[in-house]
Amino acid sequence: MTENSQIHCTGAQLDEMTAHCLSALPYEGCGLIIGDNSEMKVHRVVPTPNVANSARLYSVDPLAHLKIDRQAEAEGLAVMGVFHSHTHTDPYPSPTDVAQAPDPSWHYVLVSLRDEVASTRSYRIIDGQVHEEPIVIDDDGRAERS
Amino acid sequence: MSVEVRLPTLLRPAVNGSASVQIEGETIGDVLRALVSENPGLSGQVLTEDGTLHRFVNVYLNDDDVRYLDRLETKVAGGDVISILPAVAGGAN
Numbered sequence: 001m002t003e004n005s006q007i008h009c010t011g012a013q014l015d016e017m018t019a020h021c022l023s024a025l026p027y028e029g030c031g032l033i034i035g036d037n038s039e040m041k042v043h044r045v046v047p048t049p050n051v052a053n054s055a056r057l058y059s060v061d062p063l064a065h066l067k068i069d070r071q072a073e074a075e076g077l078a079v080m081g082v083f084h085s086h087t088h089t090d091p092y093p094s095p096t097d098v099a100q101a102p103d104p105s106w107h108y109v110l111v112s113l114r115d116e117v118a119s120t121r122s123y124r125i126i127d128g129q130v131h132e133e134p135i136v137i138d139d140d141g142r143a144e145r146s
Numbered sequence: 147m148s149v150e151v152r153l154p155t156l157l158r159p160a161v162n163g164s165a166s167v168q169i170e171g172e173t174i175g176d177v178l179r180a181l182v183s184e185n186p187g188l189s190g191q192v193l194t195e196d197g198t199l200h201r202f203v204n205v206y207l208n209d210d211d212v213r214y215l216d217r218l219e220t221k222v223a224g225g226d227v228i229s230i231l232p233a234v235a236g237g238a239n
Contacts, residue, residue: 032234096236
């Protein structure tokens with residue numbers, strides 16, 4: 001299931017995730033990733049409130065999730081993943097991230113704000129196993145980031 | 147009372163791939179129990195073994211989280227839409 005897994009997004013979408021996570025400091029920032037998972041292609045990212053209001057935990061506002069899910073479905077798209085930040089640790093899923101990963105078909109994007117320059121990675125989390133996948137930036141010049 | 151129950155992608159294989167199903171019931175609890183009874187693949191995914199709402203699942207009656215209504219005792223009406231969504235959470239912790 002993960003052998004050819006990757007996530008296609010634009011540089012602007014990556015920047016938007018990073019910008020939202022920076023704006024959420026000192027708390028973890030989070031949001032949903034909308035797109036066509038059959039093509040592993042991100043159409044847009046939607047920052048959401050972190051109702052945990054914590055520097056160590058995130059919880060996507062459930063009502064925001066509901067509305068975003070409905071809107072995506074109306075467009076023939078779907079929620080295909082979630083992004084969130086680690087304010088002081090690596091861009092790697094924590095045991096908490098793994099234990100609470102809601103859907104094995106989703107892509108889990110981690111934005112680490114530990115260093116001066118934010119670092120972003122993407123993963124699949126299936127049956128408790130973490131698999132990093134390439135982030136393919138679909139801009140004017142394709143550049144693979146992994 | 148027949149209501150529409152919308153399911154998240156993760157649970158759709160248990161209902162033959164459908165995004166939503168029609169279920170009969172008078173309360174949220176009736177509907178969810180009937181949903182699981184009619185689709186045994188959902189066992190343990192929405193309700194716990196002791197019949198309570200799974201903590202990692204959010205259930206909405208139209209736009210309202212049932213945890214802020216009467217939870218499983220919340221009454222439903224014809225035309226209502228029940229949405230089941232996974233809780234999305236985690237963190238560096």
